[in-house]
Amino acid sequence: MIELSEELLLRMYYKMNQARYFEEKLDELDVKGLVHGTVHLALGQEAAGVMACLALEEGDLVSLSHRGHAQAIGFGLDVNLMMAECLGKDTGYCKGKGGSMHIADVENGNLGANGVVGGGFGLSCGAALTQKYQHTGKVVLCFAGDGATNTGSFHESLNLASIWKLPVVFFIENNQYGMSNPVENHMNVENISDRSEAYNMPGLTIDGNDFLDVYNTVTKALRYARAGKGPVLIEAKTYRFSGHSKSDKQLYRDEQEVKEWQKKDPLLKMKEYLRENRIFTEKQIQKMETEAMISIEQAVEFAKKSPSPQLDTILADVYA
Amino acid sequence: MRTNDMTKMTYRDAIRLGITEEMRLDRDVIFLGEDIGVYGGAFGVSKGLLEEFGEERILDTPISEAAIVGTAVGAATTGLRPVCEIMFMDFITLGLDALVNQGAKMRYMFGGQSQVPMVLRLPAGSGTGAAAQHSQSLEAWLCHVPGLKVVTPSTPAQAKGLIKAAIRDNNPVCFIEHKMLYDAVGLVPLDEEYTLEIGKTIVERPGKDVTIVAYGTTLAKAVEAADFLEEEGIRVEILNPLTLYPMDMKPIIESVIKTGCLIVAHEAAKTGGVGGEIVARVVESEAFDYLTAPIVRLGGLDVPIPFNQELESAAVPQRNDFVHSVYRLLNRE
Ligand SMILES: Cc1ncc(C[n+]2csc(CCOP(=O)(O)OP(=O)(O)O)c2C)c(N)n1
Numbered sequence: 086m087i088e089l090s091e092e093l094l095l096r097m098y099y100k101m102n103q104a105r106y107f108e109e110k111l112d113e114l115d116v117k118g119l120v121h122g123t124v125h126l127a128l129g130q131e132a133a134g135v136m137a138c139l140a141l142e143e144g145d146l147v148s149l150s151h152r153g154h155a156q157a158i159g160f161g162l163d164v165n166l167m168m169a170e171c172l173g174k175d176t177g178y179c180k181g182k183g184g185s186m187h188i189a190d191v192e193n194g195n196l197g198a199n200g201v202v203g204g205g206f207g208l209s210c211g212a213a214l215t216q217k218y219q220h221t222g223k224v225v226l227c228f229a230g231d232g233a234t235n236t237g238s239f240h241e242s243l244n245l246a247s248i249w250k251l252p253v254v255f256f257i258e259n260n261q262y263g264m265s266n267p268v269e270n271h272m273n274v275e276n277i278s279d280r281s282e283a284y285n286m287p288g289l290t291i292d293g294n295d296f297l298d299v300y301n302t303v304t305k306a307l308r309y310a311r312a313g314k315g316p317v318l319i320e321a322k323t324y325r326f327s328g329h330s331k332s333d334k335q336l337y338r339d340e341q342e343v344k345e346w347q348k349k350d351p352l353l354k355m356k357e358y359l360r361e362n363r364i365f366t367e368k369q370i371q372k373m374e375t376e377a378m379i380s381i382e383q384a385v386e387f388a389k390k391s392p393s394p395q396l397d398t399i400l401a402d403v404y405a
Numbered sequence: 406m407r408t409n410d411m412t413k414m415t416y417r418d419a420i421r422l423g424i425t426e427e428m429r430l431d432r433d434v435i436f437l438g439e440d441i442g443v444y445g446g447a448f449g450v451s452k453g454l455l456e457e458f459g460e461e462r463i464l465d466t467p468i469s470e471a472a473i474v475g476t477a478v479g480a481a482t483t484g485l486r487p488v489c490e491i492m493f494m495d496f497i498t499l500g501l502d503a504l505v506n507q508g509a510k511m512r513y514m515f516g517g518q519s520q521v522p523m524v525l526r527l528p529a530g531s532g533t534g535a536a537a538q539h540s541q542s543l544e545a546w547l548c549h550v551p552g553l554k555v556v557t558p559s560t561p562a563q564a565k566g567l568i569k570a571a572i573r574d575n576n577p578v579c580f581i582e583h584k585m586l587y588d589a590v591g592l593v594p595l596d597e598e599y600t601l602e603i604g605k606t607i608v609e610r611p612g613k614d615v616t617i618v619a620y621g622t623t624l625a626k627a628v629e630a631a632d633f634l635e636e637e638g639i640r641v642e643i644l645n646p647l648t649l650y651p652m653d654m655k656p657i658i659e660s661v662i663k664t665g666c667l668i669v670a671h672e673a674a675k676t677g678g679v680g681g682e683i684v685a686r687v688v689e690s691e692a693f694d695y696l697t698a699p700i701v702r703l704g705g706l707d708v709p710i711p712f713n714q715e716l717e718s719a720a721v722p723q724r725n726d727f728v729h730s731v732y733r734l735l736n737r738e
């Protein structure tokens with residue numbers, strides 16, 4: 086068992102709440118028509134995205150999926166700059182050029198959220214090759230969805246990572262659907278982690294809604310990869326509460342299924358844990374929730390007040 | 406059913422109608438792609454097809470573009486006529502090996518032995534705020550591969566006529582759809598035998614002063630500009646190359662001979678775009694001697710499509726770019 090300090094638990098709960106509020110707010114803005122383009126929400130997947138990142142060490146790197154807000158918040162990105170990016174502002178992480186789907190903070194190791202399903206697998210191998218080559222001792226955590234494991238890139242990358250013993254952990258958020266396609270229709274394996282067998286690497290399936298399971302498993306996997314033993318594949322079973330994106334009418338699933346999963350809400354589960362173990366007082370719990378909410382309200386203010394990029398920036402940054 | 410009836414419908418519905426008719430007429434036509442079943446396709450084009458044709462013919466695929474295109478090539482060479490939806494044109498990159506190295510070359514390489522009757526539907530273009538990886542117009546790439554045909558409709562009627570022709574064609578046809586046109590409404594022939602011949606450029610709007618060649622969303626902007634200019638007595642002739650490859654140049658050359666002025670336009674990045682090829686062919690032709698002003702090429706800036714809305718629209722030609730270009734050509738500015 087990995088020791089969890091009170092300080093760490095506090096950070097965990099705070100970030101999970103930040104992720105939830107961030108997306109609820111973003112959704113609200115989106116519904117009001119204030120967000121240009123598409124937004125992919127990870128409501129219900131916070132334990133997976135946030136906790137996997139909290140298990141990282143300083144200097145480790147991440148490649149995020151298109152459903153990457155919780156992942157980014159877990160990695161420590163500034164919610165002000167994230168929200169500004171979602172609204173296309175000059176102060177955003179990508180100066181308004183990327184939007185919700187491409188939030189990146191390369192200098193600090195967030196290699197970017199990816200709009201191409203499966204786009205991060207190869208990139209993560211490359212980033213891991215750099216770590217190995219330069220003996221940095223750092224590991225790459227690569228996020229993707231269940232659907233992404235049907236791409237050729239997934240299989241080519243796992244094989245490569247395995248034969249070269251690259252320090253990379255592939256973390257699959259299995260939210261039961263690739264857009265409208267349920268997992269049982271788009272692959273013939275019981276667990277996505279079974280796919281690791283083909284590449285002779287460890288594969289683990291965990292409860293992606295259980296913050297401890299995610300944190301502990303990723304911590305161990307990172308240790309394994311850091312020790313030079315090679316890659317690990319983790320499948321975190323979870324569920325997205327919202328549609329794939331705003332235009333999704335969700336005809337492919339019934340409300341009952343959503344309700345069942347809502348009972349397993351990762352935030353509620355963590356709150357129960359904190360209560361049961363009497364780690365914090367009710368007041369402390371509430372304070373963390375309130376602070377998280379305030380941070381997001383401030384982020385929205387910041388984003389709204391921020392200027393749009395100047396038109397002449399359109400030609401900037403095509404080349405280094 | 407043969408009929409002269411027309412009805413108003415959207416570009417999206419017209420594509421669906423074309424596919425539906427062909428699927429009813431020919432059991433060899435199958436349709437595969439991501440989320441084309443219950444979801445009805447990312448842009449709603451395949452809505453209702455699963456109910457009518459069932460899972461045997463409406464094949465919801467995993468997220469596996471390489472396998473989708475590869476499967477289509479294989480099915481096409483062995484007797485089926487697959488239609489594929491690539492959710493966004495950007496992801497054709499993942500299926501290019503099967504398309505470019507296999508499908509496009511097989512017939513020629515095997516001395517005329519096989520044929521590859523397949524259609525790739527490719528939703529293209531910017532304007533939706535989907536940023537750099539979901540907004541590209543990559544038609545020029547495809548127009549560089551002998552063996553492929555590349556078509557692109559700009560109105561609902563053209564959408565129906567061309568999708569049907571594409572399905573009936575015995576070659577791999579890339580059918581480029583413009584996302585910003587899905588809701589565009591127009592009269593569409595209900596005749597089941599209505600098709601538009603592949604390999605034809607049409608005069609979209611007759612005029613005499615300046616020739617504009619444009620397609621897709623950019624064509625709609627050219628039409629708006631032409632409406633505006635007409636009020637000032639300037640008559641623009643607009644040509645629509647419905648087939649981008651191989652392109653029918655004759656009407657374009659004839660038009661330039663008439664007007665002496667040419668603007669080519671598309672939202673794809675200007676450098677290496679289809680417009681450059683059109684210009685080169687005009688310059689090679691007898692129309693060269695009739696040119697009275699330098700040719701104008703309007704194209705997307707040579708940048709990936711940015712997310713921010715103002716930047717996004719500044720990245721591609723707009724109505725006013727046409728207006729100013731026409732003024733300049735006619736020395737009115
Ligand atoms: C190569 C590619 N094909 C298709 C898409 C369109 N698309 C975006 S997200 C998505 C579903 C992805 O499913 P999954 O990997 O399970 O991630 P989730 O959305 O469930 O988080 C699809 C098909 C894409 N972005 N990239």
Ligand SMILES: [Mg+2]
Pocket residue numbers: 230231232258259260261262263264
């Ligand atoms: Mg999924």
